Amino acid sequence: MTRIFSILMALFFTVSLARASEIPAPVVVKVNDRIHALLGPMEMPTKKNQGYMVNSILLIGDTGAIVIDTGLSDEIGAMLARHYAKLTDKPIKYVINTHHHGDHTLGNAAFPGAKFLSSEICRQLMLEDGPTWIGILESINQRKYPNTRVIPADTTYPKDSRTELTLDGIKMVFWVPEAAHTIGDMMIWLPDDQVLLAGDVLVNQVTPSFRDAKLKEWIRTLGEVQSLPIKTIVPGHGPLMSKEQAAAMHQRMLSLYDGITAGVKQGLTDSEIRQKLDLVEWKKLHNFDEQMGNNINKAYLEIEADNF
Numbered sequence: 001m002t003r004i005f006s007i008l009m010a011l012f013f014t015v016s017l018a019r020a021s022e023i024p025a026p027v028v029v030k031v032n033d034r035i036h037a038l039l040g041p042m043e044m045p046t047k048k049n050q051g052y053m054v055n056s057i058l059l060i061g062d063t064g065a066i067v068i069d070t071g072l073s074d075e076i077g078a079m080l081a082r083h084y085a086k087l088t089d090k091p092i093k094y095v096i097n098t099h100h101h102g103d104h105t106l107g108n109a110a111f112p113g114a115k116f117l118s119s120e121i122c123r124q125l126m127l128e129d130g131p132t133w134i135g136i137l138e139s140i141n142q143r144k145y146p147n148t149r150v151i152p153a154d155t156t157y158p159k160d161s162r163t164e165l166t167l168d169g170i171k172m173v174f175w176v177p178e179a180a181h182t183i184g185d186m187m188i189w190l191p192d193d194q195v196l197l198a199g200d201v202l203v204n205q206v207t208p209s210f211r212d213a214k215l216k217e218w219i220r221t222l223g224e225v226q227s228l229p230i231k232t233i234v235p236g237h238g239p240l241m242s243k244e245q246a247a248a249m250h251q252r253m254l255s256l257y258d259g260i261t262a263g264v265k266q267g268l269t270d271s272e273i274r275q276k277l278d279l280v281e282w283k284k285l286h287n288f289d290e291q292m293g294n295n296i297n298k299a300y301l302e303i304e305a306d307n308f
């Protein structure tokens with residue numbers, strides 16, 4: 001009896017351990033009949049969420065499907081692929097990466113047989129920074145990911161361009177700004193759906209990361225977004241966004257930029273500037289404490305260099 005009990009207990013613990021290491025489930029949102037978004041968690045990457053945080057999108061075309069952004073590991077990519085298989089039985093023919101960051105690209109290996117598309121600079125930065133991102137993934141989870149590998153684009157689009165094309169019956173515009181969240185962002189505008197797939201150029205309810213950003217160009221790009229007849233935005237992180245929420249992010253970024261510029265012109269240090277900034281709107285966002293110090297420092301360095 002005791003023996004059976006201990007076997008049962010052992011089984012119970014094995015099962016609960018296996019469950020504890022499961023990747024959290026996405027929130028599935030139907031934007032319209034052919035656009036579905038899988039929204040990831042909004043917290044910082046941890047061992048518990050396994051680094052799953054990205055929003056990934058499925059576009060269902062005439063004879064195949066298209067996936068935008070694939071997660072931080074092949075395992076996250078495979079989890080997304082399983083959800084997509086429930087939404088369509090059409091093969092995934094294309095994967096589009098909105099920028100090079102590992103949380104958007106390292107799941108590419110889970111989509112064999114797809115053609116990979118990104119901006120030219122995204123491709124280059126994936127090759128340069130991919131190993132660093134695999135290192136980040138492995139240190140978050142304290143284990144190796146032998147099947148997670150960098151799969152760069154087969155077809156690329158140049159800096160500062162807008163390319164109109166039709167993929168599998170879906171009209172789209174690939175919009176590569178000069179720079180924004182990174183120097184290799186690519187947004188996807190779907191004119192017939194009036195939906196913008198923004199990558200991390202737009203994030204909702206979370207603190208954007210300035211780590212690889214060019215703030216001046218980012219703010220200009222956010223201004224240009226306002227000229228599109230947008231119905232819905234799928235941001236890189238957080239819930240779906242309205243055009244008004246995108247305008248609010250633009251304003252928040254602009255006032256921060258102006259505040260830091262004023263401080264730089266008065267010769268203040270970045271910590272003196274931080275004391276003076278009005279961060280009320282920023283403090284409402286997820287991950288403010290983890291991200292904002294680095295963000296202000298990054299912005300300070302960019303603005304200082306521009307004013308030198």
Ligand SMILES: [Zn+2]
Pocket residue numbers: 099101181200209
């Ligand atoms: Zn990013």
